[in-house]
Amino acid sequence: MKSVIFDLDGTLADTSADLIAAANHCFEERGLGRPLDPIDDALTAFRGGRAMLKLGIERLDLDEDVADEDYQLLLDYYADNIDVETELYPGVISALEDLQADGWLLGVCTNKPESLALSLLERLGVLHMFGAVLGADSLPVRKPDPTHLTATVEALGGDMALTMLVGDTITDAKTARAAGVPLILVAFGPEGVGIDRLEPDVLLSHYDDMPRIAAELIGA
Template sequence: MLQGYTIAFDLDGTLVDTAPDLVRATNEIMDILGLAHVDVADMRKIVGRGARVSVERAAAISNRQIDDEEMARLLPIFLETYRKGIAISSRAYEGAREAMIALKEMGAKLVICTNKPTHLAQLVLQELELLDYFHGVYGPESTPKTKPDPLHLITAIQGCGGDVARAILIGDSENDVLAAQNASVPVIVTSFGYTMTKAPDLGADAFFDHYDELLELVIAVLKLNH
C-alpha cells in the first residue's frame, strides 16, 4: 500500500528521546560558563535548531549571551562530550521500532531529516540499533538551508530516490511543520516531542500520542492529500 512513498522522520523528540544525554553535554558547557544547570524538561524545550542554538538557549535561561568567538571554543567541547555519551540514557520512543518495521513491510522508504549533525545522528541511531531501517540520514551538512527551510526536507526525500509528491514527514515541532508545508508535503507530529506548542496547535495534518497509531494515520493522511 505504501510502495513508492517516502516517509521522512525527524530524530530528536520524534523517534528518540535524546534529551537526557543532551543535558549532560549542555551542563558541561554551563559549568565552564559558571551558569546554572538545565534539566531534562528545559532541554526538551530548547532542542531542535541544532547544537549551537541549543547551547545559546541553555545559556539564555541564565540571561547569558554567547558571542561567536566564545561559541567557536565551546561548541566542539559540547559536541565531543555529547558524542562520548550519546546513547547512555537516550531511548527510542515506545512502539517506534515496531512502527518502522510495519511501514517498511508495506513498501515505504524511510529517511531521517534532522538538524542534528549527521555523524551524531548516525551514531545515536547505530547505538540504538535503528540505523538499518533508513535509506539515509540527512543532517545540516546535506543542505545549504536546514529546517524549517523546505530545501532540507526536499533534499532528504530526493536523496533516497523519493518523490516529494509521494512523501510525508513525521516530526514534533514548528520547524517540521513549516518545512513540510513549504514543501507541500503532509506532516504528522507527535504529542510528546520537543516543543513548547501543544500538538493540536502546531498546524500539522494529524498528531499522535503513541506510535501504535502511526501506521493508520499515515495511510489516512496520504489518502486525504492525494
C-alpha cells in the first residue's frame, strides 16, 4: 500500500522553542544563563539535544563533557515541558485527514526518542492518525540510515515503491536518497525556501498542498 512518512520536529510541528528551553534549562541549572535563542538557534534545535548543548558549550567556553553530563537533564525537562510552545504547522490536521481519505498509510520516522515522539504526538492530538512511529532509539540505527525509514514503512504494512518522505533537513534528504524514495522538504522551517538547495522532488509551501502533491508523485 502507498504511504507517506513524516519527520516530526520542524516538519509536522514547530518544536524549536520548547527544545531550546530545555537546553537553556541545563545551563541555567549551572548558573550560566540562557545562551541559546529560540529563533536564531531554531535550526540547531531540530538537529537534536546534543547539538543544542554543544552550541551552548561553545558559546560559554565550557568543557565538552558537559554535553554528556547534562543530556539526561535536558531530556527530563523536555519531557515535562514538551508542548508549552509547540504547535502543529498550519494545515497539518486537514492534510492528514485528506491523505487518509485518499488511502494513504501515514507514519512518523524521527530522530527524536520514541517515547518523546509518542508523547508529543498524543498531546498534539494526532497520534491516532499514524500507523507507525519510530524514533531515534527504536532501532540500532537511525536516519540518515535508510533502514530507519524502511522499518517504518514495514511497520505500517506499506510498500517502499509507493512511499515518500516529508522532512526539513539534510538528514531527511540523505535518508530519502539512500532509500530511493521521493523527497518532499517543507519551506516553512528555519531555512525557509533556502532548503531548496537540497534539491527535493517537491518543496512544500503549505500543508494544504500535500494531498495534491502526494497524488502527483505517486498516483497509485
